[in-house]
Amino acid sequence: MSDLSLTLCSLTGILAIALIIFLFKRKQQRLNLPPGKMGWPFLGETIGYLKPHSAITVGEFMEKHIARNGKIYKSKLFGEPAIVSADAGLNRFILQNEGKLFECSYPRSIGGILGKWSMLVLVGDMHRDMRIISLNFLSHPRLRTHLLKDVEKHTLLVLSSWKENCIFSAQDEAKKFTFNFMANHIMSMDPGNVETEQLKEEYVTFMKGVVSAPINLPGFAYGKALKSRSTILKFIEGKMEERIKKVTEGNESLEEDDLLNRVCKHSNLSTEQILDLILSLLFAGHETSSVAIALAIYFLPGCPRAIEQLREEHSEIARAKKQAGEVELTWDDYKRMEFTHCVVNETLRLGNVVRFLHRKAIKDVRYKGYDIPCGWKVLPVIAAVHLDPSLFDQPQHFNPWRWLQNSSSNRGGSSAGCPSTSTSTASMGNNFMPFGGGPRLCAGSELAKMEMAVFIHHLVLNYHWELADTDEPFAYPFVDFPKGLPIRIQRRRFT
Numbered sequence: 001m002s003d004l005s006l007t008l009c010s011l012t013g014i015l016a017i018a019l020i021i022f023l024f025k026r027k028q029q030r031l032n033l034p035p036g037k038m039g040w041p042f043l044g045e046t047i048g049y050l051k052p053h054s055a056i057t058v059g060e061f062m063e064k065h066i067a068r069n070g071k072i073y074k075s076k077l078f079g080e081p082a083i084v085s086a087d088a089g090l091n092r093f094i095l096q097n098e099g100k101l102f103e104c105s106y107p108r109s110i111g112g113i114l115g116k117w118s119m120l121v122l123v124g125d126m127h128r129d130m131r132i133i134s135l136n137f138l139s140h141p142r143l144r145t146h147l148l149k150d151v152e153k154h155t156l157l158v159l160s161s162w163k164e165n166c167i168f169s170a171q172d173e174a175k176k177f178t179f180n181f182m183a184n185h186i187m188s189m190d191p192g193n194v195e196t197e198q199l200k201e202e203y204v205t206f207m208k209g210v211v212s213a214p215i216n217l218p219g220f221a222y223g224k225a226l227k228s229r230s231t232i233l234k235f236i237e238g239k240m241e242e243r244i245k246k247v248t249e250g251n252e253s254l255e256e257d258d259l260l261n262r263v264c265k266h267s268n269l270s271t272e273q274i275l276d277l278i279l280s281l282l283f284a285g286h287e288t289s290s291v292a293i294a295l296a297i298y299f300l301p302g303c304p305r306a307i308e309q310l311r312e313e314h315s316e317i318a319r320a321k322k323q324a325g326e327v328e329l330t331w332d333d334y335k336r337m338e339f340t341h342c343v344v345n346e347t348l349r350l351g352n353v354v355r356f357l358h359r360k361a362i363k364d365v366r367y368k369g370y371d372i373p374c375g376w377k378v379l380p381v382i383a384a385v386h387l388d389p390s391l392f393d394q395p396q397h398f399n400p401w402r403w404l405q406n407s408s409s410n411r412g413g414s415s416a417g418c419p420s421t422s423t424s425t426a427s428m429g430n431n432f433m434p435f436g437g438g439p440r441l442c443a444g445s446e447l448a449k450m451e452m453a454v455f456i457h458h459l460v461l462n463y464h465w466e467l468a469d470t471d472e473p474f475a476y477p478f479v480d481f482p483k484g485l486p487i488r489i490q491r492r493r494f495t
């Protein structure tokens, strides 16, 4: 090619790029984008957005941005132009239009660590298939017949190991409980045995990477986590091979009615897909519920009247069981835990285990006069709605009574630290989305609530507890207690 044609080619290329940028800018100028700044090139405002803050607040960044721009604003986050929503209506709209106007879109680093077949990153038909498997595994009948009994067994196992007057991390204990439970239900692993403990250790390293900056270099948490990921996957694969061998040899044990067995026998998933599904369920089912339980242990001592009311409720249940000669909790007992359900809701509302979700617009969308361009990142911030004073009275206060229906809504509300409420339970329910919503609503929401309620049942009946050091939940954005939530307990005699 001659010099002239080379120059012409380069010029045409430059002109084409300039034209695309020009048309893009013109389109953006014509759009009515929400207010807000895009911040630094590439990084945008990501550092400010992710700055750790107390989990019971929205953080300084959100506060300032909402004050300046309103509840819907634009920014540049995670390397992309983004619309941030602290607006309850828009959040619902986004989640309900999954697959039509918006689509789940987590940062690539999450896919890198959880796997490309993880439910959190899948969309479309593959997501639907994986979701059906998870929902069947966590179905209502299974909750009643299998999971309740085992949730109670694993709760008691952890609580009975607690020593009086020793200081220990409540967060670690909650993690032990949810990990043992999930590992048992997913792969029939027994708590305390060598391989369960090894897997747990590997999993801790893995988790540190999930919540760290995605820098895959030696010495960095993310790099170490990727190594742990492959160790964990090898382990699960080993378990899979054992199962397949048992089935082919006809030695299958009926006791192993676990997720691994189900997916090996009843699905067309490839080995790689099964491994990512198992790992992502272990992650989804263990990290979130353990934080929720730790949050309840943290909030309750600040509201003694709530502990008192919980004790009344659970003592009544325990007394009736004793009279009937029953030992294990039944589904009816669980359904009778009315006030406990309010405590569970309030813990999830104030603690905000999952603070925001990652979506992108797959079409140009118009909402309340604002344009959300196709391809932009969209972040529904659930925490901002749960802590919005126009939707929840005194949102920073732990007030379980706000969830009691109508007439009884203020029962106990006058006690110290527990304000009364006037917002209706129905309107609160509409704005309450700790488990997300729409077609991607958390598959384990019912299990998570049951785990919390059963843990609270045995905790309030058997122990007095106090925080042994100042600690508070922080949003990193994953909620965590910097000191592990140290507590001291005393056994109490059940009357």
Ligand code: HEM
Pocket: 104, 119, 120, 131, 134, 138, 281, 282, 284, 285, 286, 288, 289, 292, 353, 354, 357, 358, 434, 435, 436, 437, 439, 440, 441, 442, 443, 444, 445, 447, 448
């Ligand atoms: C308090 C505890 C929990 C909270 C706050 C929570 C929250 C959430 C949220 C907000 C989502 C939606 C993510 C999104 O739309 O991008 C989700 C999805 C999911 N959660 Fe949970 N979760 C909890 C416990 C559990 C448990 C115990 C399991 C059981 C294994 C579980 C399994 C899942 C699964 C499989 C999904 C993906 C659903 C889908 O994509 O269709 N979660 N969770």
